[in-house]
Amino acid sequence: MLRSVICGLVILMFANISRAQEVSVPLDSAGKLFVIDTDLERRLGLFDDYPGFIEARLYQANEIEFYLEVLHVKDSVTVRSRVPETPEQVVEIRRRVTDAIALRAPDAMYNHKGRGGLLVNSAILSMGYYSWAVPVATNAEGAGAVASFFFLGSAGIMIPYFITEHSNVAVSTAMMDFYGGSRGIAHGIALYYAMDPQEDSERAPYGWGVAGSLAERFAFSQWARKTGMSDGKAAVIGAVGDFGLVLSVVLGTGHDLWDGEHQQDAGLMALGGSAVGLFAGSQLADHGDYSRGDAYVLRAIGILGAAVPATIADATHSDGQLASNLATAGSVVGLGVGHAILKNRDFTRSQGLAILVLEIAGATLATAVVIETEADDSTPYSVAATLGGAAGFALSYSMASKSARVLRKADNLDIKLNHWPLFASFPEKSRSDYEHKAKLALSLIYEF
Structure with a gap:
């Protein structure tokens, strides 16, 4: 009897804990925006009632209980305001946020943390290598070589700018883009020699370097993006x-x-x-x-x-x-x-x-x-x-x-304790029954 009461209390305790947990839910209708920070609020203007606005989040306690949590500064003190919201009010909040984003901050739905770095790296590659390597590889001279230099330098900046305007660019994506772009030059040149060219050209390796750089920029950035690196x-x-x-x-x-x-x-x-x-x-x-x-x-x-x-x-x-x-x-x-x-x-x-x-x-x-x-x-x-x-x-x-x-520190010795087998009932209370219950309850694993 006592064992059953203890089990019931444990189950009720865990049930109450799980019920008390609140889950962060999106603030927009698309389900992508979970927090509005200071910079985004300056563009949206949705929380003018909080002059010292810091951030806003939306939490859900159950199917009908929502809380809008606003962190702001009031009288030089950081204050957290929790406003209860009904499901109907949440729908209206999400509509207002979605409309404001579409009107004033359409890029807020994208991860652009690595976009600035990607554009800088692209400028380095285009101005530092592509702009002069292509004219050298194609044996361009005079005005044509100069025009190619400036055209390729600007194209290497403008093309990534417009391509990434409405797409996610994480920091890892920018890092792998630059790695592929820079090391791809060496890989392209190595590939040229690996193909054992019959005529050793002084200009061809530059073109292979450009090709290797562009190919690996695409491949490595996609690797980072697809895997969430x-x-x-x-x-x-x-x-x-x-x-x-x-x-x-x-x-x-x-x-x-x-x-x-x-x-x-x-x-x-x-x-x-x-x-x-x-x-x-x-x-x-x-x-x-x-x-x-x-x-x-x-x-x-x-x-x-x-x-x-x-x-x-x-x-x-x-x-x-x-x-x-x-x-x-x-x-x-x-x-x-x-x-x-x-x-x-x-x-x-x-x-x-x-x-x-x-x-x-x-x-x-x-x-x-x-x-x-x-x-x-x-x-x-x-x-x-x-x-x-x-x-x-x-x-x-x-x-x-x-x-x-x-x-x-990860211990080599992993000790796991499962208390539930100790509450299990066996037809006969023999010594082997207790040993079996102990083996189920305690496990020792040592990794070499």
Whole structure:
């Protein structure tokens, strides 16, 4: 009897908790707008009764209970006003909001957080590469080349502007668009050499670079958009993808593949290394809680991982093949170590960028000191750069890690307790019955 009463009380308690929960519901008829902030209210003018307006949200308690919650400032104090609304009043609120958006802020229904960055990146690509690479590839001269320069530069800005005016552009989409646009240049050139052209043209690689850039801009931005990619995942994919591209080029250089006879192998290696890097970056991001700041730290650790064995190879006067092999292996180890270090820490963008920049600053400062000695051998320079970079990383990481957010550590031992089997009835109260109930109630899982 007592057991039944306890079960009933527990069920009633959870039922009351679930009933008391309020759910945020849309403020518009389309079901897309859940909050009206200060900037949007300036354009809509729907809450003039709240002079210090901050934001407004709509909550639903049950089928007939709604609450309009308005956060505003009154007499220098932040106040939250909750106004009960009937279903009929909610319909009217949504109609007013929808009409105001259509009239005064039609773009408010779209996520444009990354649109500004995408337009800036597009301007960089069009003015920095497309505008002069196309005339060079097509052998344009004189007024035609100048006209192409200005036309392509402006088109690279205006076309994305109008295409994205009525579409969602998340920050991750803008990041992947720029990654594909910039690294696609190198991939296009590598593809040109991978196809083993019979005639080595000085102009053709520029055209292939433009084609690769445009193709990857579309492909990578669609990848981010279709999968709802986070900013952190986009940053990690970019970081590890860069390691794949750069290290494959380094390997090709160390093995003398970029000469006339082996350019096809070098191009294939660059494309393959990039593909491996992109895949590895996606896998790392899927198995970790990465932020954009974490991606900067991962870059810094990967660079150190490559620099240490490369410096040792330089100090021992090893050949280019061994040096490139060691740098590649060290970078892979560094990325693995970085993934383990970042598993339970979350760095902000400014913290991660500071760590990477201070590592570079330490390397350049130490190199500058060695330059004063006018050493003829390359070993002092590489040793100084590596030690300076390591010191810069250690200093900046120790400072940033103190204020970085610490994530909950995942225990290898997972203990799960289910109390319901303890209330189950068995025909006979034998020892095996109690053991069976205990096994159902308690489970221990250890992950290696």
